[in-house]
Amino acid sequence: MSDLIFHHYPSSPFSEKVRLVLGYKQLAWKSVLIPRIMPKPDVLTLTGGYRRTPILQVGADIYCDTALICDVLEDRQPEPPLFPLHNKGLARVLAQWADGTLFWAAMGYNLSPAGAAAMFMGRPPEEAKAFAADRGAMREGMTTPRAGDATAAYKSYLRRLANMLDGQDFLLGERPCVADFAAYHPLWFSRVVNPAMAGVLDATPNVIEWMDRMHALGHGQMEKFSAADAIGVAAAAEPAPLSEAVFQDEHDIALGSRVTISAETFGTEATEGVLRAATRTRYTLERTDDRVGTVHVHFPRIGFVLKEVRN
Structure with missing residues (x-):
């Protein structure tokens, strides 16, 4: 199973949210410290435009927004659960x-x-x-x-x-x-x-x-990791196969279309790529970068805007 690589900085509140989830689930993770403000060249190499903190990297898969990151960590380690059974x-x-x-x-x-x-x-x-x-x-x-x-x-x-x-x-x-x-x-x-x-x-x-x-939940088992090493991991990996989840088309945009995804508010820089998945809860873009090759960048549907790139 690929390592969890977490890109964050110490005083980031949303990063602290995820650090505590990692502690709650007693997960091991690699810590890549990133700049608090722009420029963030290594982050943008991975995301293609998204610049909010934090991001989670698993091989050549990049997960944006802490709501989605929490879902990924829940799938990775279901116990103890983040989502109460009846609530x-x-x-x-x-x-x-x-x-x-x-x-x-x-x-x-x-x-x-x-x-x-x-x-x-x-x-x-x-x-x-x-x-x-x-x-x-x-x-x-x-x-x-x-x-x-x-x-x-x-x-x-x-x-x-x-x-x-x-x-x-x-x-x-x-x-x-x-x-x-x-x-x-x-x-x-x-x-x-x-x-x-x-x-x-x-x-x-x-x-x-x-x-x-x-x-008191702590931050799990953290290991320091460099941005260069994280980029190397992405370059050496292939994106994980996408699940057979049903394509949920709310925009009349076909899979395989060139699209942009951006946050609705705050840090609205767009990521451009090829739409590979649009499930009930998330989008997946495929993009290529000279430094990392092909990566999949994942976003939650809620809070993000999907647009087709028209020539």
């Missing part, structure tokens, strides 16, 4: 809310003027400017809450999480599920990456206790 739909919907609405409220608070000043205190001014410019470009066309509105929403959402934790250790019961990992990572940013802003958590002590339980 799979609720867990997915709650995770989607946490990865979107909760995340942007938390980031609006964490990176408010006071939060940004604290996070970049003592660092060269150019670093803060470069980070702001990079994230501003990724948010182009998005409407995100202003700092005051985000702060108020974040506090309300923390109270709602606290209510969910009344009488139980995790959001949907006595063991963590995908919703816990999705809700944890924006709060982790407040507590760990920008601890000057962690006071917002004090009003919900059972949320802090839950965070401690999540932190």
Whole structure:
């Protein structure tokens, strides 16, 4: 079975979501550290355009977006499960809310003027400017809450999480599920990456206790790996055979068509390739690069836009 190669950087909240899933499932993985901001030439070599963090590589297969990565890890190691038997739909919907609405409220608070000043205190001014410019470009066309509105929403959402934790250790019961990992990572940013802003958590002590339980899951068995080695792995491998899942055509775009896939919001750079699969839950593009040869790049359907390339 091919190694799990995880491309991430330490302070990335979505990366922390997956690192904890790797810990929960006690998986071994190879860690490739990537830049926090552009340029990211090695990442784009693998994805063809997608630049959000993190990505998961398995041989010559590249998986984008943490929702899909969680599904891949669940298939790889079904126990312990990420999706509770009788609440799979609720867990997915709650995770989607946490990865979107909760995340942007938390980031609006964490990176408010006071939060940004604290996070970049003592660092060269150019670093803060470069980070702001990079994230501003990724948010182009998005409407995100202003700092005051985000702060108020974040506090309300923390109270709602606290209510969910009344009488139980995790959001949907006595063991963590995908919703816990999705809700944890924006709060982790407040507590760990920008601890000057962690006071917002004090009003919900059972949320802090839950965070401690999540932190205790660890990160699994991590081995350092270089970007050059990861590219070498992709170049030496062939994409895994695609399953015989039913082609679900919602766009009148045939398999084998040249297409682009891009995120609906935030980091909307497109990946272009040949559409090889469009199942109920995911897309697969085939693309070729001089450095890695042929790779398959996989995206979830939810949150992504498929378009045919017309000559």
